[in-house]
Amino acid sequence: MRILIRSWSQQGAERASVDRLIDAHIIRIGRGTDQDLELSDLRIALAQAEIVRRDANAFLTAKPGAPVIVNGENIKEHKLRGGDVCEIGRFRLQVNPPPDGSDADFQLDVEELISQREERAERVGRLRTSLTDLHLSRRTLAWVLFLIVILPALALPAWLRFGLDAGGNTPMLVPTLVSDQVWKPGDLSTAHTYFKNDCGKCHQKAFVKVTNESCVACHQNIHSHAGDPHLASLPVFAAARCSDCHAEHKGARTPLIDHSNAACTRCHAQPQKNFPGTRLEPAASFSQQHPVFSAKVARYSSAAGRFEWIEASQQHAETLHSDTNLKFPHDFHLSPKGVKSPGGNKVLGCADCHVPDVSGASFKPVSMQQHCAECHRLDFDPDQPDRLLPHGQPAQIVASIRDFYAREALAGGAKIVGAPPVVRDRRGADQPLGTPQARAALQWADRRSSMVIDEVFNTRTCSLCHTVQATGDAALPFSIMPVAPQPLHRMEHAVAFNHASHSSEPCASCHAAAASKSSTDPLLPEINRCRDCHGDPGGTARIQTACVDCHGYHRPEAKDLAAPPAPPVQAMAMGTPR
Amino acid sequence: MRQPLPIANPAFKRHESFLVHQRFLYLKVSLALCAAALFAYFYDDPAGARSGNSLTGYSLGVLSALLILQLAWMGIRKRRYRSRLGTVRGWASAHVYLGLSLALIAGLHCAFQFGWNVHSLAYILLLLVIASGVYGTVVYGGTPAQITANRGLLTREAMIIELEQLNEQSLRVADAVNPEVHRRLLHSISHAHIGGGLRTQVFGPEAARFEEEAVSTVQFMASQIAGMEHAAQKAEQARGLMDLLAQRQDLAERINRDIRLHARMQVWLYLHVPLTCALLAAVIAHITSVFLYR
Incomplete structure (x- = not known):
């Protein structure tokens, strides 16, 4: 193998070369003085590489642990071709075809690339010793992060919602990730969860607050707080927004109804300030400042013959009674000794008459047939105790009594003391009665029935519970004053009171029925009785009770709140039986 | 006066x-x-x-x-x-x-x-x-x-230059001791971390790995010296090299602490x-x- 080694060196401004021909089987390359091609560089091993001929080819072989780079790649063995560039330390070896006229196999151009000093400078220059050497741009990084955030957080959802489809139902490219769902500050309440991704159901126009109209679109028959058009036009009501009290996006566990009192007390702590002339009293807190209870009570007008309902406050105890037109002393019926009944002495409880209604919140009306008739029997003739008069029908009562005694008289055989013989004598069916006899019998029957009618209405039966009035009309001599329809006392401002949720308490703990002598008593407990258990929201000593727990907001009654209070009316004289 | x-x-x-x-x-x-x-x-x-x-x-x-x-x-x-x-x-x-x-x-x-x-x-x-x-x-x-x-009286740059000089000095001494020691040291030096990425700068390099490299090098040297020819001379060189290594490690730790303190002051x-x-x-x-x- 004959190789022409052409060594290049820089001499002044010019490059000069020296040629040397080597003819050997193996050509050794390294720093050692015994090498065929000696490269003086401390970073090169004494023996770094060899060129070996095998058949028609020359191979460059690197010694173990000695780096040799050919055409930019680190090699162990490489078949040399024309144009190959080998780098060993600071030296570059290029394989070229032999010059014309030479008998060498190939030419190897050897050149010291850079001086030792330059090489060191370059090596030092290549070191990355500060973060600026890493070419990391904070500005680029900043822009990348800015776009990574702004695109899915604002630009894409806005485009999908308002650019692509103004209809409201945002198309979901990647569900919940790239949609206006990322703007959702919290989960919807359970009632509205079914809206899902349809934000436009409430948020109809961009940059416009959710309007009351979008709520009322579904909640059609909701009452406003002030039914009176004058009140409704006041700024405080006109500017009221559903979302003032119903805050959405607070999560499924948070009720949609505001249970803090602030929204109510903003006006009700000083109602005179907002509504001059109103008869509303200040209600700043349930425990500290809340009006005493008012009930709607009945007033009977004898002239008109009908009932009117007025509001009576506990503040004016003299007004707090209902014209029930019924004589019913609770104390007598609730006597622990009991009351007489056909079955013997019977001790009554509240539940014997007051039966809860379906909801349990209130009670079914008390009825004569179900609750009174067992003791208060409507019989009228001692000899016929099972013959009963119809309740609530004075004309039929009169007719029944008259018919009964007419038949007794005409049939004969009646065992009635003081009755004429024609009435007392027994007669067979074939014994006709002469006209004078019949007239005498009917005259007795008229007298007898008039007496019994008077007794039934005025003494024994009706007047026990009812007020009986003489009419002066012989056909129907008495009338009964109408009884107030149940419920007899109405709590209109606190409709949410639920008897069922207070069932752990005995009735007597709130209602002083055992001491009530008259049915006109509303038996309304005092507010302090409620305060024994109920306190304000945020308190820890008592059950936290918000305004809306007892009071409804969307109620139509608010229309008469500016009206003057009803004047006190004297109660009707109502006697107690026995 | x-x-x-x-x-x-x-x-x-x-x-x-x-x-x-x-x-x-x-x-x-x-x-x-x-x-x-x-x-x-x-x-x-x-x-x-x-x-x-x-x-x-x-x-x-x-x-x-x-x-x-x-x-x-x-x-x-x-x-x-x-x-x-x-x-x-x-x-x-x-x-x-x-x-x-x-x-x-x-x-x-x-x-x-x-x-x-x-x-x-x-x-x-x-x-x-x-x-x-x-x-x-x-x-x-x-x-x-x-x-x-x-830092003492040094600046960050002065500490790094001193570390480089210590590296070269120790490589030279190691070269004189034994090529294998040189190779090991070269490996250790090239693996000694100064600074690095965000995590390394803020929390420091993985100390265990850095220690391991240095300790293994010193242990290896000790084993080499025992059986060597001219042991006394080599031992002297090795001792000098150990001194250099200790200085080098101390300095590297100080530099890294400096980097860490600065990084922590800026990273927020x-x-x-x-x-x-x-x-x-x-x-x-x-x-x-x-x-x-x-």
């Missing part, structure tokens, strides 16, 4: 940290802001629960947004050398204390209600920016002294600044979306 040292010279003023600027003026301002925000938060009892939606919530939100803008403006102010709007020192002091107070004020703004949305994203980014800033403040406090102590800005831009994007998205869907 010797002059007395000017120790009591009133003109000689000790260096004062920017954190102490004007007797903790901005610490006091920030604490006052926090106290006012806490008072407003607890004093206000809006209808429903406390939230960013109430009057107090809005006010704290506006305050937070203004603070973010002021803090972000730091990046511009510190490059405006001719600005007369306060000193950079004052700005830096305000930046640290106002930035810390923002974590509380922004939290009060949203009444600490969080969810998977852009609003909470903004708060999380805010906390990340503040956390990187806290890191930056801490390293600015301690690292310069560590750098000075590590590669988080702080881009995260601030991400935060600005999130705040823009937050404010826009809140008013878009009112």
